[in-house]
Amino acid sequence: MNPRPHTAVIGLGAMGLPMATRLAAHLPVTAYDISEPRLAQLAAAGGTPAATPAEAAREADVVLLAVRDQAQVDAALFGENGAALTLRPGTTVILTSTVGPDAARATAARLAERGALTVDAPVSGGPVRAGNGDLLIVVGAEDKALDLSRPVLDLLASTLTVVGPRPGDGQALKAINQLLAGVHIAAAAEAIALARGLGLDPATVVESLRHGAAGSFMFADRGPRMVEAYASDQDPEVKSRLDIFVKDMGIVTGIAKSAHVPVPLAAAAEQLYLLGERSGLAAHDDSSIVTVLSPKEADR
Amino acid sequence: MNPRPHTAVIGLGAMGLPMATRLAAHLPVTAYDISEPRLAQLAAAGGTPAATPAEAAREADVVLLAVRDQAQVDAALFGENGAALTLRPGTTVILTSTVGPDAARATAARLAERGALTVDAPVSGGPVRAGNGDLLIVVGAEDKALDLSRPVLDLLASTLTVVGPRPGDGQALKAINQLLAGVHIAAAAEAIALARGLGLDPATVVESLRHGAAGSFMFADRGPRMVEAYASDQDPEVKSRLDIFVKDMGIVTGIAKSAHVPVPLAAAAEQLYLLGERSGLAAHDDSSIVTVLSPKEADR
Numbered sequence: 001m002n003p004r005p006h007t008a009v010i011g012l013g014a015m016g017l018p019m020a021t022r023l024a025a026h027l028p029v030t031a032y033d034i035s036e037p038r039l040a041q042l043a044a045a046g047g048t049p050a051a052t053p054a055e056a057a058r059e060a061d062v063v064l065l066a067v068r069d070q071a072q073v074d075a076a077l078f079g080e081n082g083a084a085l086t087l088r089p090g091t092t093v094i095l096t097s098t099v100g101p102d103a104a105r106a107t108a109a110r111l112a113e114r115g116a117l118t119v120d121a122p123v124s125g126g127p128v129r130a131g132n133g134d135l136l137i138v139v140g141a142e143d144k145a146l147d148l149s150r151p152v153l154d155l156l157a158s159t160l161t162v163v164g165p166r167p168g169d170g171q172a173l174k175a176i177n178q179l180l181a182g183v184h185i186a187a188a189a190e191a192i193a194l195a196r197g198l199g200l201d202p203a204t205v206v207e208s209l210r211h212g213a214a215g216s217f218m219f220a221d222r223g224p225r226m227v228e229a230y231a232s233d234q235d236p237e238v239k240s241r242l243d244i245f246v247k248d249m250g251i252v253t254g255i256a257k258s259a260h261v262p263v264p265l266a267a268a269a270e271q272l273y274l275l276g277e278r279s280g281l282a283a284h285d286d287s288s289i290v291t292v293l294s295p296k297e298a299d300r
Numbered sequence: 301m302n303p304r305p306h307t308a309v310i311g312l313g314a315m316g317l318p319m320a321t322r323l324a325a326h327l328p329v330t331a332y333d334i335s336e337p338r339l340a341q342l343a344a345a346g347g348t349p350a351a352t353p354a355e356a357a358r359e360a361d362v363v364l365l366a367v368r369d370q371a372q373v374d375a376a377l378f379g380e381n382g383a384a385l386t387l388r389p390g391t392t393v394i395l396t397s398t399v400g401p402d403a404a405r406a407t408a409a410r411l412a413e414r415g416a417l418t419v420d421a422p423v424s425g426g427p428v429r430a431g432n433g434d435l436l437i438v439v440g441a442e443d444k445a446l447d448l449s450r451p452v453l454d455l456l457a458s459t460l461t462v463v464g465p466r467p468g469d470g471q472a473l474k475a476i477n478q479l480l481a482g483v484h485i486a487a488a489a490e491a492i493a494l495a496r497g498l499g500l501d502p503a504t505v506v507e508s509l510r511h512g513a514a515g516s517f518m519f520a521d522r523g524p525r526m527v528e529a530y531a532s533d534q535d536p537e538v539k540s541r542l543d544i545f546v547k548d549m550g551i552v553t554g555i556a557k558s559a560h561v562p563v564p565l566a567a568a569a570e571q572l573y574l575l576g577e578r579s580g581l582a583a584h585d586d587s588s589i590v591t592v593l594s595p596k597e598a599d600r
Contacts, residue, residue: 101498124513136512161508172498176491176505180514183565187483190563191476197559198472205476208461212436213424214480216516259497262593263490264572265483268564293562
């Protein structure tokens with residue numbers, strides 16, 4: 001195993017840029033993004049900009065994909081000037097996006113035709129933790145691929161859970177994580193909207209219930225942000241975009257349907273996030289979903 | 301305030317018997333239940349059995365109602381031989397059942413016509429904590445009623461939250477507690493059913509996700525019981541009956557509708573608990589709801 005693999009990062013968005021920046025402090029990093037300013041930020045952090053995914057991947061031992069969804073994964077790898085054009089046999093591709101098990105398996109199969117290895121490694125934790133190497137990463141990969149990508153994963157993760165040997169295994173666990181997280185945020189929104197409807201003080205409700213049998217990580221984390229949404233005229237800071245849950249609850253209900261498992265709450269949550277997106281909240285913080293159930297200007 | 305009020309307990313079920321037993325160790329307690337064996341258990345603990353609610357309430361300074369639902373509250377107070385026949389002006393009635401804000405307010409109004417005071421005090425925590433004086437109680441009551449009932453409430457509660465001065469205020473917060481708890485149990489069931497459907501080990505999924513952003517009290521508490529449901533041929537011990545959530549999610553969706561607040565996840569959860577009840581699980585532990593989504597004998 002090469003302890004300092006040359007790493008290509010494709011996608012310098014909310015998660016990709018802090019990951020690439022952290023990696024560039026320890027490893028040779030080449031990166032591609034559609035945005036010139038993003039590439040310049042990476043260059044300032046010591047990375048090398050590339051003009052295309054293919055160019056970024058040319059010298060790489062490891063290619064890390066940090067893009068939004070499977071369409072972008074396909075474009076970055078197999079599109080015009082995609083990284084697959086320059087991948088060498090034995091190069092390891094780390095998929096950090098949440099795309100679902102089937103998409104990860106299909107991608108791994110196409111990469112295997114070119115002799116490349118795949119590490120299915122969807123990440124959780126947000127941009128700040130990405131920059132601090134404090135992500136939670138759930139992995140599906142065979143041992144050889146995992147070994148080759150370890151120096152990169154270890155720089156990014158504070159908790160790395162190997163779910164199984166197949167690409168897709170990490171996606172499966174991440175989907176279940178997102179089912180719970182997305183339903184819990186929606187439940188918090190219903191609780192706070194109902195508290196308002198009943199004339200209770202939402203802040204008191206959050207404080208009274210967060211430590212008991214009604215508690216969840218999301219109720220304690222998003223609850224106060226939802227309360228804030230009513231206290232201020234300004235939109236709250238975007239820590240996690242609402243449309244991430246449109247995508248991820250779509251993955252959840254899709255794989256549940258394929259597995260013939262009913263998930264009525266996840267399906268209701270998916271519809272709620274779609275309603276939020278339709279209401280113009282796609283790029284807002286996901287806690288803003290509460291305003292769909294209980295509008296700010298509403299009579300109480 | 302009388303520090304040792306004579307207390308009548310009406311209803312010696314899963315919650316009523318341990319509460320009455322604990323009270324009888326410290327206060328004069330008279331009790332009524334339809335079940336002779338239950339009355340005998342209370343007598344063995346030092347309480348005095350009564351033949352009717354009216355007889356139980358005759359000498360009482362405080363009447364504590366520990367019955368299942370509003371129909372039983374009405375029968376115990378205002379039915380044939382109901383406690384209202386013997387209540388004296390100034391007697392305080394503690395409603396520990398979860399019945400919803402409107403029902404609690406209506407009961408308080410009828411009691412006020414007879415000069416009795418009402419403490420709306422729905423309890424949480426289960427039978428074991430009831431016997432240890434370790435309940436969580438959320439209260440709606442004016443100061444005078446609260447003062448008169450304090451010696452009883454303090455023997456039962458480790459956490460007492462006074463939500464507001466009106467009967468119904470405690471019920472409102474309890475309903476929000478049940479919304480979150482009921483949705484979180486259903487979400488845990490969907491997560492574990494989906495894990496099985498995807499071929500993941502459910503025990504590993506619970507362990508991997510319970511401490512992170514997907515975590516909830518209910519996922520950590522009911523999750524392992526759901527995993528157990530598949531590991532054993534025996535039904536798990538009943539710690540909390542499934543049909544409690546049929547009743548309580550019904551209260552949640554009812555008051556939300558009255559307040560014109562959409563609660564799509566709570567509504568989906570209500571339907572899921574109704575399905576569980578229809579599947580013969582009413583008296584089973586609520587964690588058994590997972591077997592509705594992923595039957596024990598199913599192909600995986």
